[in-house]
Amino acid sequence: MIRPGTDKRARLGTAALAAALLLAGAAGCSGKAGTGTEDKQAEGGVKTGKGVTATAIRLGALTDMTGVYASLGKSVTQAQQLWVKQANAAGGICGRQLELTVRDHGYDPQKALAGYTELEPEVLGFAQFIGSPFVAAVEDRIDGQDKGLVIPQAWSASLLGSPAIRTVGATYDIETVNAIGYLLDQKRIASGDKIGHVYFEGDYGENALAGAKHAAKEAGLTVVEQKIKPTDNDMSAQVAALKQAGVKAVVISAGPRQAASLVGVAAAGGWNVPVVGNNSAFSPQLLATPAGAALQKDYYVAASSLPIGSPEAGPAALASAYKAAYPDAGLDNGVVAGYTAAAVYGEALKKACADKDLTREGVGKALLTLKSYDSGFGITHDFSDPKAPSTRHSVIMKPDGQTPGGLKVIKEAAVAPAAQSYTPAG
Numbered sequence: 001m002i003r004p005g006t007d008k009r010a011r012l013g014t015a016a017l018a019a020a021l022l023l024a025g026a027a028g029c030s031g032k033a034g035t036g037t038e039d040k041q042a043e044g045g046v047k048t049g050k051g052v053t054a055t056a057i058r059l060g061a062l063t064d065m066t067g068v069y070a071s072l073g074k075s076v077t078q079a080q081q082l083w084v085k086q087a088n089a090a091g092g093i094c095g096r097q098l099e100l101t102v103r104d105h106g107y108d109p110q111k112a113l114a115g116y117t118e119l120e121p122e123v124l125g126f127a128q129f130i131g132s133p134f135v136a137a138v139e140d141r142i143d144g145q146d147k148g149l150v151i152p153q154a155w156s157a158s159l160l161g162s163p164a165i166r167t168v169g170a171t172y173d174i175e176t177v178n179a180i181g182y183l184l185d186q187k188r189i190a191s192g193d194k195i196g197h198v199y200f201e202g203d204y205g206e207n208a209l210a211g212a213k214h215a216a217k218e219a220g221l222t223v224v225e226q227k228i229k230p231t232d233n234d235m236s237a238q239v240a241a242l243k244q245a246g247v248k249a250v251v252i253s254a255g256p257r258q259a260a261s262l263v264g265v266a267a268a269g270g271w272n273v274p275v276v277g278n279n280s281a282f283s284p285q286l287l288a289t290p291a292g293a294a295l296q297k298d299y300y301v302a303a304s305s306l307p308i309g310s311p312e313a314g315p316a317a318l319a320s321a322y323k324a325a326y327p328d329a330g331l332d333n334g335v336v337a338g339y340t341a342a343a344v345y346g347e348a349l350k351k352a353c354a355d356k357d358l359t360r361e362g363v364g365k366a367l368l369t370l371k372s373y374d375s376g377f378g379i380t381h382d383f384s385d386p387k388a389p390s391t392r393h394s395v396i397m398k399p400d401g402q403t404p405g406g407l408k409v410i411k412e413a414a415v416a417p418a419a420q421s422y423t424p425a426g
Contacts, residue, residue, distance in 0.1 A: 046094065049359035050148070051124030057092075057349065057358070058099045060119035061128040063153075067107030068230045068255050071283045073130055075334030076153055076341075077102055079318075080127055082325050083342035093346060094353035100127065107230065109134055124360060125149035125164075127345045128338065132156035132203035139165060147360045149348065149367065151341045153334075155279070155304075156203040157210070157424035161387045164364055168341050168381060169304030171389045171424050172204060172278055173211030176251060178394035179276040179302040180215040181416025188274045189249045191220030196242035198226045198235065198262060199253040208253035208278055210425055218418040228254060235261040243271050250275045256283040263299050264291030272298065279303035284332050284406030287399060295399045301407060302394040305336050306378035308405035314376030319404060331405040340375045344383075347373060379413050392419050 051058040061080060064073040084098045092098060101123065103115035112134040119126075125148035129135050132154035142150060142164050150165045157171040170178070183189045197212045199205030209225065216223045224245045226238040235258055242250060243266075250266075250273060252259050259281040266273065275298065282301045286292060306315050308322075308331045315336065322335050344367075351366035352358050370383045373390075381390035396411035 045356050046353065047357045047359050047362060049124075051122060051360075052096070052358045055096055056099050057094070057096045058101065058123045059345070060123040060126045061100055061102045062105055062112060062115045062119070062126060062130065062134075063102060063128055064107045064130045065104040067105075068257070069107060069130055069280070071256065071285060071332065072153070072280065072334040072337075073104070075329070075332050076128055076130070076338030078326055078329060079322060079335040079338035080342045082322060083339050083346070085325070086321070087346060093349045094358060105131075105134070107131060109137070113138070120146055120148065123148065124358070125151075125345075125363065127151055127342055128153055130154065132159070132207070135159060135165060136203050147364065149345070149360065149363050151345055153337055153341070154204070155389075156207045157389075158203050158207060160389065160424055163386050164360075166367060166383060166386065166390070168337075168344055168375075168390055169279075169379075170391055170394055172208040172253065173214070173424050174389060174392050174419050174422065175278055175302045175304070175394050176208045176211030176253065177215045177419040177422060178392075178414070178416045179251060179278070179300065179396070180212065180219070180221075181418060182300065182302070182396045182411060183249050183274060183276060184219055184416075189219075189221065193248040194222045194224050194246055196224045196226060196238075196245070196247040196250040197253070198228060198238050198242075198250065198258065200230055200255075201227050204278075204280070205253045207425070208251070211422075212251055214422055215416070215418050228258065230255065233257050233261060234265075236265050238262065239265045239269065239271065243269070247273065249273050252277045252281050254281055256281060256286055259299070260286045260289055260291040260295065263294045264289070267291070267294035267297070274298045274300065276300045276302065279333065279337075282333070282399065282407065284330060284399075287401045287406050292399075292401065296401060299399055300410070301397045301399070303333060303397065304379055304391055304394060304413075305333070305340060305375065306395060306409065307333055307397055307403075307407040308335050309400075309403040309407060310378070310409060312378065314378075333405065333407065335405075336377055340377055343375065344370070344373065344381070389424065 088097045105112035129152040135152045348367040352362045373381045392415045393413040395413050397407040398410045400408040
């Protein structure tokens with residue numbers, strides 16, 4: 001886990017994820033300004049503080065629209081902007097309109113830190129923050145002095161335990177256990193086999209690796225590691241090393257570019273093994289690349305929601321509204337992730353309004369009361385314990401060029417046996 005004060009790189013690697021969001025519908029509380037450092041009792045009895053005025057609730061979003069996760073950042077942000085627009089059209093929350101201020105950090109730690117430092121005094125909290133290392137770098141500051149609720153587009157177990165940084169979904173380690181569990185269920189791998197793991201250095205990849213090692217230990221597998229940097233786009237060396245080691249399957253905990261290269265290089269060399277990726281390791285744009293056919297053959301993705309192309313009511317309604325709002329934009333799972341995070345933030349705001357406490361602390365307490373939140377995307381979440389992920393379930397999906405968003409469900413939300421009793425290393 002990267003924390004401020006531990007080393008120079010940790011201090012640089014601050015402030016992350018993407019685009020704020022917001023909330024659903026409306027409770028009729030009204031209030032008066034409250035942008036100072038101390039909380040104030042507003043008219044109507046609603047306590048307010050930073051980021052809340054008599055007419056507005058201001059949220060921030062720290063996203064990546066120009067870096068390694070540019071496609072994800074754009075989708076997450078636009079989905080959250082859509083949510084804000086819908087919420088405001090329905091009357092806002094607590095008699096106030098929602099405002100979302102977005103900063104693009106381009107997956108650069110210095111820009112992420114600068115963006116957080118700039119927006120923190122002006123907003124109630126952050127509906128989006130992309131990049132586990134960046135979020136971890138400001139975790140002590142958020143928990144210690146700032147206390148504004150942050151919902152990151154990052155799922156590292158290192159973030160568990162924070163009262164203010166709350167992920168929506170299974171952590172990377174649990175997600176990886178579920179992904180490997182799928183391969184075991186399908187008898188693609190068995191006890192005694194070797195599995196490869198290509199992973200980003202830092203919180204994301206190393207947390208996923210912890211899950212892979214746990215799953216391997218439980219199933220009698222051996223993990224062959226290949227650590228990479230976010231700037232490494234050609235996976236030829238990694239494929240060669242894993243093929244030489246005789247692995248029977250590969251886990252990839254990296255970005256879409258690395259996944260496409262891995263699968264494409266393997267296919268071009270005639271190396272046919274199943275590959276499973278974490279939720280961040282796919283974008284539908286990959287299907288138009290030379291690796292598209294190989295991805296649709298034997299590549300799988302685990303995530304804590306139904307994909308945007310699912311015919312279920314929640315994804316179908318969101319896909320329709322998103323296409324109407326952004327007719328030139330493509331559909332991907334970033335839309336679901338961003339919208340879900342916004343809706344969760346909204347539920348916390350509505351509960352805080354009902355409790356007459358729209359301060360940062362009040363919103364954080366309100367989130368703890370959401371013990372069985374149905375996101376409408378296939379999984380129920382429990383936010384009552386900051387030390388636990390909101391779910392242990394993962395949906396397993398497969399790339400499909402005929403499905404909007406490029407992914408179809410091949411296994412409904414489930415928890416692998418090895419993930420049931422596993423304790424994330426937060």
